[in-house]
Amino acid sequence: MRRPGSDRPDRPATGPTPAAVKAPWAAAEDEVPTHVVLAFDDNRLATQLFGHYGRNLALIERKLGVKADSRGNHVTLEGGREGCEQARAVLEHLYEALRKGRDIAQGDVDGAIREVTSQGSLFDFDPAAQRQSFDEIQLRRRPVRARTPAQDAYIRALKRHTLVFGVGPAGTGKTWLAVAYAVHLLERRMVDRIILSRPAVEAGERLGFLPGDMKEKVDPYLRPIYDALNDLMDRAFVERALQSGEIEIAPLAFMRGRTLSNAAVILDEAQNATSMQMKMFLTRLGENSHMIVTGDPSQTDLPGAQVSGLAEAVGLLGGVEGIGVCTFKAEDVVRHELVGRIVAAYEQASAPRNLRIEG
Incomplete structure (x- = not known):
């Protein structure tokens, strides 16, 4: 990257990272419009940074309330001082990731925006120092970094505690990060195997009525975990690990009586576990094991008035x-x-009903 300064083309570059050049009329107050110009050395990476048809810049515009105009390897930011500084930090961070050979998707752009805005006003990001506020999980294929403060707290809890509950709505990354941490432990031989479990409420736990062997019976219920495994690991390795038992599929109905030692154990969709099943599962924890329980208590499929074991x-x-x-x-x-x-919208709609029930 080069720092654009004056209009003189022979001005030497002063560093490897993009720098903000503010118009001389820009004052320090946030309410005064700010003009920031960034230039990136690698045109190919700049194209990836801006996104197809500029969609990454469009997301930054919408989220941070700035105007981003790209031309070649330059991007001009206009808006409030704080918004422009935050947009600059986002672009610098993403460009640094591209320089390290990582691909970025819109989810990464959104994650960078959330990270910058969570730091407060005028977050001073220094990519050269590789300063990271959000934690990450190191994998052989690629690092997995938190995209929200809640995900950051989740990763830190996974590293700190033996048993972690991840509770919340769909799409927050609970299961995906749980699988990522289990893969991390397996790749570093901190555990010998990964054990994946999930209640099969839709089949009434009577898995014998389904065709095929044990893996085929429970596959439909564990498809989200398989997707995460194949995303985080080489598909051929996943298949070999399933054959060798390094990755084991263990339906919740068949966990009773086992002691799970030297393993990373994940119970997904735990809101569909009964109170007795949850107690049984948690007491399977053996020596040198890590257990992760994920679920959304608001989406329980348990019949009648049965209490969710997760809640x-x-x-x-x-x-x-x-x-x-x-x-x-x-x-x-x-x-x-x-x-x-x-x-x-669903949470807002359910709130009045909850209040009436409590009253």
Whole structure:
């Protein structure tokens, strides 16, 4: 990257990162319009940074309230001082990721925006120092970095606690990050295997009525976890690990009596576990094991008035030493911004009903 200064073409570059050049009339107050110009050395990476038809810049414009105009390898930012500084920080961070050979998607752009805005006013990001406020999980294929403050707290809890509950709406990355951390532990041989479990409520736990072997019976219920595994690991390795038992599919109905040692154990869709099933599962924890329980208590499929084992466990164990509880909300949705609006609408609609029930 080069720093554009005056109009003189022979002005030497002063550093490897883009710099903001403000118009001489720009004052320090946030309410005064600011003009910022960034230039990037690599035209190919700049094209990737701006996105197809400038969609990454459009997302930055919409989220930060600035105007971003690209021309070649230059981008001009106009707007309030804080918005322009935040947009600059986002672009610098993403360009640094591209320089390291990483691909960026719109989710990464949204994550960078959330990270910058979570730092408060005029976040001073220094990509040369590789300063990171959001934690990440190191994998052989690529690092997995938190995109929201809630995800950051979740990753930190996974590293700190033996048992972690990830509770919240769909699309917040609970399961995906849980699988990523389990893969991290397996790749570094901190555990010998990954065990994946999920209640099969739709089949009434009577898996014998489904055709095929055990893997084929439970596959439909664990498809989201398979998708995460194939995204985070080489597909051929996943297949070999399933054959060798390094990755094991263990339906919740068949977990009773086992001791799960030297393993990363994930229970997904735990809101569909009964109170007895949850107690049974949690007490399977063996030596040198890590357990992650994810679910959305608002989407339980349990029949009648059965109490969700997830909601009960979080209430009982939230303050126990060695156990972490991370709660996600609608604003933490990273799947598609429309999903966040849908979740928020349902939460708002259910709030009055909850108040009437409590009264």
